[in-house]
Amino acid sequence: MSQTTTWNSQSAPAHDQTPEAEWWRSSTIYQVYPRSWVDSNGDGVGDLPGITSKLPYLRDLGVDALWISPFYRSPMADAGYDVADYRDIDPLFGSLSDADDLIARAHELDLRVIVDLVPNHSSDEHxxxxxxxxxxxxxxxxxxxxxxxxxxxxxxxxxxxxxxxxxxxxxxxxxxxxxxxxxxxxHLFDPKQPDFNWNNEAVREEFLSILRFWLDRGVDGFRVDVAHSLVKADGLPDHSAHAKMAGLSDANHDNGGPMWDQDGVHEIYRAWREVLDSYNPVDDERYDSAGDRAMCAEAWVNPPERLARYVRPDEFHQAFNFAFLETPWRASDLRESIASSYASNDAVGAPTTWVLSNHDVVRHATRLALPIGEPRPNGIRAEDPQPDAALGLCRAKAATALELALPGGAYLYQGEELGLPEHTTMADEARQDPTWERSEHTEAGRDGCRVPMPWAKDAPSFGFGSGDAPWLPQPDVYGDLAVDQQDGVPGSTLEFYRHMLRERRARRLGEGALTWVEGPADTVAFVNSRDGHEDLWCVTNFGGATTLPDDAVVVVRSDERDDLTVPTDVTVWFTRA
The missing domain is CATH 3.90.400.10 (Oligo-1,6-glucosidase; Domain 2)
Incomplete structure (x- = not known):
């Protein structure tokens, strides 16, 4: 039986609407993992011409920009995050000319291009x-x-x-x-990834030059890898002693450790921001916010107040909200995560940047089917308990609908619009993530979320390339989830994403104000308001089935019902008649 209740919004917004028009405050950005997007030459690995060939797909999906994971010259000890030359393209992916063609074609389609930058370490072959x-x-x-x-x-x-x-x-x-x-x-990661010394002036000058090199080629910004790791604590103290003094756990990835989130990183990023701003000076009469170049920090930093330091007005434009990604699938936890994110970022005038999946974590179509509240695994193996695929997809669609209704920026990971699950039954001998070997086979690693895209069910490697042996094996289920099986099909996950993104853009939800709603128990409910646009109500239900108000006009829902009932694990966007 569904529950009924009155629906009342609180009087004061928990987050005010964005008066500024800068694109990076509200854009939806799509991550392309180049090895796994499209293989244009049949060698089993995706490449830059392959990305260029599918840019119309991204335009039609409704995103504003693409972020491309590293394509630099590299021995590929860590899938390109071990860079040997920051100013050249690895032949595996193509050439600088191919990069120029990609950037130019993207701009023709009104898509911005963000490239990955890896400043903590280089390859040992640099x-x-x-x-x-x-x-x-x-x-x-x-x-x-x-x-x-x-x-x-x-x-x-x-x-x-x-x-x-x-x-x-x-x-x-x-x-x-x-x-x-x-x-x-x-080397905080792999022996083939030696850490730079960021107290060295030559290192700082080199990366300012690298920024200019890519900005001169037309890129619109950078996603910065492990942005919180560049500066290490003076004297490089033992982590165990540092953690004990600070009352922290002994976990090496605790951002309180001497290798993470040191205050000195902020001086570096202020210098970077000056470089980016010089390409579109605010004090120039020709300034147009559409020409801003932007940076997004990958910084696994807690609490939110510490993360907000990275997005102060003279540093990064965005920082991934990983706290949101890791929040348990419970109404109270998610509401607190959203509220604390807005409170900390609003205090420094920065947008909140939402994300649910990327190339380093178990895909949320699988992760959300795992037991609620348990630590996120680093990959799933065939002998591990297998998540319920239907439950995972149901929650993933609801989570994405919640994410895209929130004011701020949002990042999507390639293939999530198809409902792709993690590859959880990959043969161990196929694994390539260095974590697998260096953990002595105790952690599966990240290969399961990096599997090549399926484009056509009946083509070799499901349309990824002309051969049947892509660099990572695809699970059989990817065939039924391929683009050609969902394109134009009512009720498909792909069409659900396209619909959401059209509504998000038309209603300018990324720029709105958020006001919490006193809705049914075990729901996250809010109103997204923007001057000149109809208020959009959003409810995600985590408890028993509930019913929308009688005057609700449904705009988007993550299931296929056509009434005013909201079952468990469903998100609905609606207006009021």
């Missing part, structure tokens, strides 16, 4: 690191990275107790030309 190894201890070349003498009588122990995110020690010892062991270098 010319700077090779020069550092050749130059030896105490050289200017080594000062560009984090080389240190080891502990112990002969330096045989690492400089501190830091652990790598991908597993194992965060330090690797090098040998001299005669094979004698000498200094250690820091």
């Amino acid at each position: 010319e700077w690191f090779k020069a550092a190894l050749a130059a030896g201890p105490g050289s200017p070349e080594r000062e560009r990275y984090m080389f240190r003498d080891g502990k112990g009588e002969n330096g045989e122990e690492p400089p501190n107790d830091w652990k790598a995110i991908f597993g194992g020690n965060a330090w690797t010892r090098v040998t001299d030309a005669d094979g004698n062991p000498e200094q250690w270098y820091l």
Whole structure:
């Protein structure tokens, strides 16, 4: 039996509407993982011409921009996040000319292009690191990275107790030309990803130059990888001692650790912001906010007040709201997450940037079917309990509808508009994420969310490329979820996304004010209001079925009902007659 209640909005907005017109405050941005988008040459790996060929698909989906994961020259020890040359395209993906063509075509279709930047570390095959190894201890070349003498009588122990995110020690010892062991270098991720020394002026100047290189080629902004990691605590103290003094857990990825969220990072990003602003100066009479270049921080930082420091007016334009991504599927938790996000970001005049999936986390069409409140796994293997696919998709559609009704910016991850689940039964021998090996096969890693896109059910590799062996195997279910199986099909997840995005853009929901609604128990309910536009009401139901007010006119709903009932795990957008 459904419950009935009065629906009343609170008098004061919890978040005011955005008076500014800057595109980055309210845009919907789509992440393209280039290895897995379209393989145009049949080598099993996606590439830049493949991305260009499908730009009309993104335009028709209704997004405003695309963010492209790294395409730089790289030995691919970490799928391109180990960069050997920041000013060139890896031949696996194409050429600089292909990048220019992609940017130009995107702009023709009114799509902005955001590229990934990886400033914490380079590849060990970067010319700077090779020069550092050749130059030896105490050289200017080594000062560009984090080389240190080891502990112990002969330096045989690492400089501190830091652990790598991908597993194992965060330090690797090098040998001299005669094979004698000498200094250690820091790598917060993989040994093939040595960390830069951001106290070194040459490093800072190099990245200012890299920013200009890509801005000159026409990119509209940057997503900055592990933006909270560049500066390390003075003296590189042991993490265990630092955590104990601060009363923190011993978890290495705790942003309170000496390798995360140090205050010195903000000076770096203020310098970067000056570079971006110089391409569209506010004090120039020709200034047009549509020409802003923007930066988005990937910063796993808590609490929200600490994250908000990254989006102060002279730093980043956006920062991913990972707290929202990780919030348990409960009404009270989500309402608190949304409210605290707005409170912290509004305090610095920044938009809140919502996200539910990306290339580093289990897809939310699978993640939301996992037991509520349990820690998010780093991948799922065939021998693990298998999530309920129907439940996961139902909640994922409801979660996305909630996300896209919220004022602010939003990021989508490739394939979520098809309802793609995580590949949870991938053979272990197919895994390529360095986490799998470095964790000694205790963590599956991120391959399950990086599987190539299905475009056509009856084509080789489901239309991803001309061959049957893409770089990662696709699960059989991807065939039925392929674009050609959903395009134009009423009730499909793809058409649901297209409908939502059309309504979000037409109603300018990203720029609205949010006012909480006193709705039924176990719901998240609010009104999104904007001057000149009809108020949009949104309710997500986490409890027993409830009923919308009698004067409700449904605009979007995440299920296929055609009445005023809102079942469990469903989101509905509606107006009032």
